[in-house]
Amino acid sequence: MDPVQEQLESFKAYLESTKYQPATISAKCDHVTTCCRILTKEKKILFVSQIDKECYEHLTGLMTSLSKNYASKIIYDLNEFVIFCCGTNVLKQFRRSKRIGKEYRRSPQWKDFECLVDIFMKDAEERGLRPMTLSGYRKSLFEAYAHILDNFGMIYAKDIDYHIIRQAKKAMTDYRQLTVRQYLTRLGMLIEFFYGENPYIQAKLVWSLEPVERTWIFKKEWDVLWHSAELTEKVIIELAGGMGLRRNEIATLKLCDIKDNMVTIRGKGRGKEGKIITKQIPNSVMKCISEYMKYRTSILDSNGDSSEGNLIVRDRGRLIGTPATHKYVEETLRHLEEKTGIHASCHTLRRFYCTAMSDAGMELDTIRRMMRHDSIETTLRCYLYADPRKMDVATAGVEGAIFG
Numbered sequence: 001m002d003p004v005q006e007q008l009e010s011f012k013a014y015l016e017s018t019k020y021q022p023a024t025i026s027a028k029c030d031h032v033t034t035c036c037r038i039l040t041k042e043k044k045i046l047f048v049s050q051i052d053k054e055c056y057e058h059l060t061g062l063m064t065s066l067s068k069n070y071a072s073k074i075i076y077d078l079n080e081f082v083i084f085c086c087g088t089n090v091l092k093q094f095r096r097s098k099r100i101g102k103e104y105r106r107s108p109q110w111k112d113f114e115c116l117v118d119i120f121m122k123d124a125e126e127r128g129l130r131p132m133t134l135s136g137y138r139k140s141l142f143e144a145y146a147h148i149l150d151n152f153g154m155i156y157a158k159d160i161d162y163h164i165i166r167q168a169k170k171a172m173t174d175y176r177q178l179t180v181r182q183y184l185t186r187l188g189m190l191i192e193f194f195y196g197e198n199p200y201i202q203a204k205l206v207w208s209l210e211p212v213e214r215t216w217i218f219k220k221e222w223d224v225l226w227h228s229a230e231l232t233e234k235v236i237i238e239l240a241g242g243m244g245l246r247r248n249e250i251a252t253l254k255l256c257d258i259k260d261n262m263v264t265i266r267g268k269g270r271g272k273e274g275k276i277i278t279k280q281i282p283n284s285v286m287k288c289i290s291e292y293m294k295y296r297t298s299i300l301d302s303n304g305d306s307s308e309g310n311l312i313v314r315d316r317g318r319l320i321g322t323p324a325t326h327k328y329v330e331e332t333l334r335h336l337e338e339k340t341g342i343h344a345s346c347h348t349l350r351r352f353y354c355t356a357m358s359d360a361g362m363e364l365d366t367i368r369r370m371m372r373h374d375s376i377e378t379t380l381r382c383y384l385y386a387d388p389r390k391m392d393v394a395t396a397g398v399e400g401a402i403f404g
Contacts, residue, residue, distance in 0.1 A: 004036050004048055007085045007318055014084060014317070018338065031077040035059055048085040048318075051078075053094035085318050087325055104146060109154045116157055117141050120190050137186055144183040147172050158195050160187070162202035169205055181207055215343045216388055217352050224340050232315055233336045235292040236329055240349035242285045244371055247326045247346035254309045261286055267372055277372055354383040 008029065015025045039045040039055050056075060063071040079091035104110045120141075121134055129137070145157070151171045152164055165184055172180045188200025217225070225237055239245045239253070249267055257264040258281070267275045281289070289311070296313055300306075303321035307313045310323035333344045350371075357367045368379045 004040075007048055007081075008032065008036070010318060011081050011084050018335075028077045028080070031074045032081045035074065035078045038062065048082060051082050051090060053090055056090060056094040083327070087319065087327060089327075104149055107154055109149070109156050110145075113142075113145055113157050116190060116194060120193055123193070140183045140186045141190055144168070144187040147183075157191055160191060160199055162199045162204075165199045165203040166205065169203075177207055181205075214351065214386055215345065215348045216355075217342060217344070217348055218355065218389075221342045222352060225336060225342055225344055228340045229336055231292055231295050232312070233332055235288050236312065236332055236346075237336070237344065237349055238285045238288045240346045241352050242282055243279065244350050244353040245346070246350065247329045250312060250346065251310075251324045251326045251329050253311045255311055256309060258289070258311070265372070275372065279370075351383055354379070355387055358384055358387075 011032065012025065012029050015028060020028070036045070038059065039051065043055055043058060045051060045055065056078075059075065059078070060071065063074065066074075075091060075094075079089065082088060082090050117138060121138060124134055124137060148155070148160060148164060148168050151167065155164075165188065168184060169180055172183070175183070184200050184203075184205075188198040192198035192201075222241060225241075226234065229237055236250055239250050240247075243263075245253070245265065246267065249265055252266065253263070257266075261281045261283075262278055263281050265277050265279055267277065292311075295315075296307075296311075299313055299315055300321050306322045308323050312324035312329070314320050314322050314324060314328055329346065333346065337344050354367060354371055357370060362370075364376060364379070364384075367384075368376045371379055371383070373379050
């Protein structure tokens with residue numbers, strides 16, 4: 001236990017700084033301590049970074065006498081500890097490996113499908129799809145195929161027709177419709193690539209529209225967030241709300257990307273590097289970055305420079321001084337949300353950036369270019385038309401017109 005004792009103490013301090021009640025904190029620490037003792041004794045685990053999905057499998061096998069909910073709670077608490085120490089969601093990997101069982105991996109159908117996916121992915125890479133997009137494609141294909149094997153037995157990809165696609169849609173009840181549609185669309189593309197026919201298109205599936213939940217803040221909430229934010233939180237919300245950067249763009253922003261008052265943003269889009277755009281930095285954001293740089297320097301002086309040139313570095317946990325990840329950006333904003341009670345995800349702040357430009361009277365095409373959208377339809381549909389204040393104005397207008 002000695003090698004992980006320090007991390008356990010840090011984890012306990014982190015839990016105490018959150019909204020958890022003392023009894024919950026005590027239970028979580030007890031669960032983590034027990035799991036670590038078992039893994040140290042039975043799996044020879046000396047460091048938290050060694051905990052993998054096989055360790056989760058081992059622990060799950062020891063908890064067969066416990067209720068399913070209680071066993072899941074213990075594993076979830078351990079996973080929270082692993083994420084805190086290493087930033088890795090091992091539980092997600094574990095659940096995925098359970099989904100695609102060993103009996104599938106040993107079958108000739110699965111091995112044949114793996115070969116098809118490798119060839120399909122190589123073609124997609126040659127067409128310029130980004131690594132993150134390729135990873136999403138690969139996951140979609142294997143998840144969709146695993147569901148089909150669950151429901152129709154061990155069949156080859158070439159034997160999947162539109163009847164099977166229709167039944168697969170009905171069977172995939174544990175996913176959102178948008179996700180099911182994406183999985184089956186990509187599976188159809190793969191089958192068409194090799195065999196010339198797309199069973200997804202032949203299935204002519206009908207999809208119901210799912211409501212999209214969007215959160216919004218405006219100037220009043222922004223002021224509360226800004227005045228409540230610590231320096232790391234402040235630079236993140238200014239990059240998101242003052243420049244419209246996404247979480248991954250903030251996490252991967254490097255010092256060399258900032259020159260004078262200009263920044264190079266590597267965003268979403270086709271090509272391995274995505275859409276690369278150079279954008280001017282507002283004076284207020286530049287001032288915040290300059291203040292943060294002093295704080296960043298003090299962190300690296302105290303903990304060693306492991307930043308790899310990233311602007312945002314971790315300032316808490318075991319990995320202080322290492323580059324931020326998109327999960328670290330999310331966690332930082334979650335802490336700010338807990339302090340203020342205001343939802344402050346990167347995308348919420350990006351919507352604020354868009355609506356603030358609209359409120360300032362900027363032209364629509366200028367807003368589109370500042371948001372870095374290819375299509376003005378995206379700017380309108382997902383941001384400006386969806387502004388909840390428009391409904392309030394419409395209601396007031398109807399009230400005045402009818403009852404005034």
